[in-house]
Amino acid sequence: MSDNLNEQxxxxxxxxxxxxxxxxxxxxxxxxxxxADEGYKVMIIGCDPKSDSSITxxxxxxxxTILDLIRSGVDITEDDVVFExxxxxxxxxxxxxxxxxxxxxxxxxxxIQKLKKISTVQDQCDLVIxxxxxxxxxxxxxxxxxxxxVSEAYxxxxxxxxxxxxxxxxxxxxxxxxxPLSGVICNARNVSREDEIVRKFAEEIGSKLIAFxxxxxxxxxxxxxxxxxxxxxxDSEIAQVYxxxxxxxxxxxxxxxxxxxxxxxxxxxxx
Amino acid sequence: MDKIKDxxxxxxxxxxxxxxxxxxxxxxALYTLRDLNVDVAxxxxxxxxxxxxxxxxxxxxxxxxxxxxxxxxxVFGGHDELVALLEKVSEMFDPKLIGVVGTCVSMIIGEELHxxxxxxxxxxxVIEVEVHAGYRNNTKGVLLTLESALxxxxxxxxxxxxQKALLEEATMVEKRHGxxxxxxxxxxxxxxxxxxxxRIIGLLKEGKRGITIMNAxxxxxxxxxxxxxxxxxxxxxxGVETNIVNxxxxxxxxxxxxxxxxxxxxxxxxxxxxxxxxxxxxGLDEYPIAGNVAGKLIDEKYGxxxxxxxxxxxxxxxxxxxxxxxxxxxxxxxxxxxPLKEMGHKYVIVExxxxxxxxxxxxxxxxxxxxxxxEVAKDE
Ligand SMILES: Nc1ncnc2c1ncn2[C@@H]1O[C@H](COP(=O)(O)OP(=O)(O)O)[C@@H](O)[C@H]1O
Ligand code: SF4
Ligand SMILES: [Mg+2]
Numbered sequence: 006m007s008d009n010l011n012e013q014x015x016x017x018x019x020x021x022x023x024x025x026x027x028x029x030x031x032x033x034x035x036x037x038x039x040x041a042d043e044g045y046k047v048m049i050i051g052c053d054p055k056s057d058s059s060i061t062x063x064x065x066x067x068x069x070t071i072l073d074l075i076r077s078g079v080d081i082t083e084d085d086v087v088f089e090x091x092x093x094x095x096x097x098x099x100x101x102x103x104x105x106x107x108x109x110x111x112x113x114x115x116x117i118q119k120l121k122k123i124s125t126v127q128d129q130c131d132l133v134i135x136x137x138x139x140x141x142x143x144x145x146x147x148x149x150x151x152x153x154x155v156s157e158a159y160x161x162x163x164x165x166x167x168x169x170x171x172x173x174x175x176x177x178x179x180x181x182x183x184x185p186l187s188g189v190i191c192n193a194r195n196v197s198r199e200d201e202i203v204r205k206f207a208e209e210i211g212s213k214l215i216a217f218x219x220x221x222x223x224x225x226x227x228x229x230x231x232x233x234x235x236x237x238x239x240d241s242e243i244a245q246v247y248x249x250x251x252x253x254x255x256x257x258x259x260x261x262x263x264x265x266x267x268x269x270x271x272x273x274x275x276x
Numbered sequence: 277m278d279k280i281k282d283x284x285x286x287x288x289x290x291x292x293x294x295x296x297x298x299x300x301x302x303x304x305a306l307y308t309l310r311d312l313n314v315d316v317a318x319x320x321x322x323x324x325x326x327x328x329x330x331x332x333x334x335x336x337x338x339x340x341x342x343x344x345x346x347x348x349x350x351v352f353g354g355h356d357e358l359v360a361l362l363e364k365v366s367e368m369f370d371p372k373l374i375g376v377v378g379t380c381v382s383m384i385i386g387e388e389l390h391x392x393x394x395x396x397x398x399x400x401x402v403i404e405v406e407v408h409a410g411y412r413n414n415t416k417g418v419l420l421t422l423e424s425a426l427x428x429x430x431x432x433x434x435x436x437x438x439q440k441a442l443l444e445e446a447t448m449v450e451k452r453h454g455x456x457x458x459x460x461x462x463x464x465x466x467x468x469x470x471x472x473x474x475r476i477i478g479l480l481k482e483g484k485r486g487i488t489i490m491n492a493x494x495x496x497x498x499x500x501x502x503x504x505x506x507x508x509x510x511x512x513x514x515g516v517e518t519n520i521v522n523x524x525x526x527x528x529x530x531x532x533x534x535x536x537x538x539x540x541x542x543x544x545x546x547x548x549x550x551x552x553x554x555x556x557x558x559g560l561d562e563y564p565i566a567g568n569v570a571g572k573l574i575d576e577k578y579g580x581x582x583x584x585x586x587x588x589x590x591x592x593x594x595x596x597x598x599x600x601x602x603x604x605x606x607x608x609x610x611x612x613x614x615p616l617k618e619m620g621h622k623y624v625i626v627e628x629x630x631x632x633x634x635x636x637x638x639x640x641x642x643x644x645x646x647x648x649x650x651e652v653a654k655d656e
Contacts, residue, residue: 076348107353108385115347 016048018133019187019254020149022179023161024171025139028192031224031233032161032250033136034061038235039244039251041092045131048087049094050120052149054101054109058136062090065231070100071116083124091236095126109138110145117149132255140171141178150184157187157258159215162206164191164199166275169206176210177265185260188215190250195220205274210263216250219243291412292459296611300409301417303329305377308421309403310338311494311532312430315371320358320387321345321379335636336495339369345381353385355392362396373430375403375421383408401428413456415443431532445564453591453615463610466626469645472604473652475623476507476585479602480514481656484582487601489570490524492588493563494535496608497526498634499627499641500587501542503606506646507585508551510653521578523555525566525588530559541638549640567592574598586621595619606645 021029033049041047051058056070068088074081090096099116101109120127127133135149149155158179162172172189179186189207191214193199200217207214219242227237234244266274302319303326309317316339319325323344330340343349343357358376365371376389389404405421419440426436450456479486488507492500504522511517524546528539539560546553555573558566571594574581583602586593590605591612603621607613608630616624625645633641 072351076352078348102352105386106355107349107351109351111347111385112351115351 016127016130016133017157017255017258018127018135018155019157019159020135020137020155021159021161021190022137022141022172022175023139023192024168027139027161027163027168027171028218029139029161030058030136031061031228032190032192032218032247033058033134034233035224035235035244035247036251036254037062037094037132037134038091038233039247040132040255041094042235042239042248043251043255045255046129047094048127048130048133049090049096049136050117050133050149051096051098051136052113052117052146053099053136053138054104054112055138056098056100059088059090059094059096059098061228061231061233062094062096062236063088063231064090068096068098070098071119072100072102072112075115075119081119081123083126086120087124087126091233095130108145110143110148113145114148114152117152117154121154141175147178147182150179151182155184157254157260158184159188159190159254160186161190161192162203163194164196164202164275165194166272168194169202169271169275172206173210173265173271176263180262180264183262186210186212186263187258187260188212188253190215191217193218193220202275206266206271209266209270209274211261212263213259215253215259216246218246218250294456294458295460296455298455299414300326301407301411301414301420302326302377302379302409304414304417305405305407305421306330306333306340306375308418309375309377309405310336311534312373312375312403312421312425313532313534314338314373314375314403316341316365316369317375317377318343318358318361318365319377319379320354320382320389320392322349322381325379325381332632332635335632337636339365339371341365343382350381350385353387354382355387355395358387358389358392359396362392362398362402366396366398366400372400373403374398374400375405378406378408380408380410401430403428403430413447413450415447419443435532439561442561442564449564449567449589449592453619454589455609455611455615457615461611461614464613464626465610465628466607466613466624469625469648470652472623472625473645473649476583476604476649477510477514477653477656479583480511480516480519483516483519485519485580486511486521486583486585487574487578487581488520488522488524489557489567489584489586489590489593490522490526490588491557491563491566491570491586491590491592492525492560494560495538495634495637496588496630497524497538497542497560498637498639499608499630499643500606501526501546501640502643502646503585503587503649505546505549505551505640506643506649510649513653514656521554521581522552523557523570523573524553525556525558525560525562526553527556527559527562531561535560537638542640545640563589564592568594571597590621590624591616591619606643 101112191203319342557569587606
């Protein structure tokens with residue numbers, strides 16, 4: 006495909022938010038892979054101190070994190086922290102302190118500022134995905150948005166009450182920092198009326214459901230081997246879903262300011 | 277008044293929102309550690325935190341060092357740095373007592389001072405103070421330090437209770453007429469010392485009777501006492517020394533060891549210069565309540581005096597007892613000028629930078645106002 010898909014030369018920079026463990030990282034890496042398959046230049050920036058965003062794009066390998074290098078005191082260049090994974094995807098991991106020590110939020114801020122200073126890879130991409138950790142617990146976790154790096158935010162949820170509750174909270178947070186939402190993605194957990202519940206939720210906050218990803222064992226099987234579904238099982242049904250989602254994300258932006266639901270309404274929705 | 281918590285967590289509607297910067301709880305903790313005679317105080321935080329006061333405290337003979345947390349420390353924590361520094365200071369300074377003080381940074385990221393102390397395990401007691409600069413009243417820093425000192429058996433329960441009561445009173449004094457009394461207090465240099473000196477000399481020459489009240493906070497007494505001395509010298513020069521009575525909070529049996537020592541030094545100096553303190557109104561740490569003692573004494577004995585020269589914490593002396601007098605007050609807080617004028621003090625003088633000059637000394641230090649008085653009196 007052409008090298009010049011990115012016509013305005015401005016990358017689409019997105020972040021996927023959602024409750025911890027709901028599937029942000031696996032969705033991000035599969036979307037990244039699907040876009041790369043389409044010929045887009047893609048970058049993924051893992052902001053979780055666990056540094057698990059890019060593993061499945063790197064054949065199960067871990068890369069040195071920005072914060073590890075900053076901590077060791079060496080001079081850092083782009084080559085030290087930007088690694089090429091599946092189909093040319095640029096992978097970066099922010100890293101962070103061990104759980105329960107220091108300040109991961111501050112870590113994200115420091116790392117993304119460092120990255121901006123030493124690397125221009127982001128600007129040469131068509132799609133940059135910030136894979137942020139679960140809940141927005143402090144300012145550091147919204148730094149990619151606040152610092153003006155992210156242009157589109159998505160929220161990932163299942164039809165279960167708690168993930169929806171988290172998603173709703175995230176929407177509240179987004180409107181607080183005046184950031185629109187570009188769409189709701191459902192990562193199914195096979196609860197009853199799941200599609201309907203999440204679709205309704207998306208509508209009522211003022212956004213729309215842009216993908217319904219089924220729960221499939223194959224996602225975890227591929228992950229265990231260190232791969233995305235796109236790489237290991239490109240012919241699977243779910244690979245097709247990721248492709249469609251990638252397409253939706255790369256097409257025109259449907260960003261709108263959303264309004265979080267009242268707790269009571271949210272409860273009704275899931276009943 | 278509504279319930280107001282002093283911990284900075286709760287702010288009721290009645291609390292005003294003060295916008296001028298004011299003393300830090302971290303610094304208050306450092307000074308309290310000094311009064312507890314620690315040899316080394318470790319700041320667990322960024323290298324620049326409390327710099328100016330850390331430097332001043334060295335004049336007072338204590339070592340102040342910092343773990344110097346940098347951006348890495350903010351992100352990854354500074355446990356190892358604190359352990360290493362505890363070990364290092366034990367070797368370098370051979371301390372008998374160590375203080376460890378938190379800062380905003382280390383407290384926000386949840387550093388456990390105690391874990392580091394356990395790991396370093398120095399063979400001397402350590403006072404750990406989990407403090408940051410975000411408390412509404414800086415007295416919180418003192419209180420946290422004293423609590424920790426109590427826990428480690430360095431002060432008695434009695435002394436703790438006494439100090440706690442004094443701190444509560446100090447906070448109230450500041451709220452009533454001090455730096456916490458208004459949303460914003462512009463700093464001021466106060467009245468011209470030369471003019472005020474002339475006025476005092478004039479009053480003495482007219483045969484007016486005056487009271488000097490030194491109500492000083494701890495070591496600041498080394499300089500405020502000089503004003504008492506100067507007024508008495510001039511009264512003597514003019515042959516009216518019997519027109520002056522002196523009050524001072526220099527009881528050397530009260531307070532932490534270092535504070536008692538200051539009281540003793542000042543007392544001895546005053547004696548050596550032939551100054552009689554007619555009424556000892558309390559310990560050097562009792563400035564929040566000694567003003568009331570002075571007020572009572574005036575009501576009883578000196579109600580008909582003509583003027584009063586009040587130094588140190590003049591706003592702690594109740595107006596009721598002195599409203600009939602011409603009041604000249606001397607403070608070291610430029611933001612204290614306005615409230616004092618509002619209280620009705622006719623002249624307010626600021627001894628700029630008084631505090632630094634009273635650190636590391638054990639004799640009375642000449643004040644600018646004292647020097648001015650002496651100079652002006654030469655022409656008499
Ligand atoms: N559609 C799916 N079907 C099956 N398993 C999934 C699906 N999406 C995610 N998972 C699995 O859920 C787990 C948590 O996903 P992960 O992406 O790490 O969540 P997050 O990044 O939101 O914390 C992973 O083991 C992942 O493989
Ligand atoms: S913000 Fe807090 S930690 Fe930082 S320098 Fe100021 S007082 Fe110290
Ligand atoms: Mg994740």
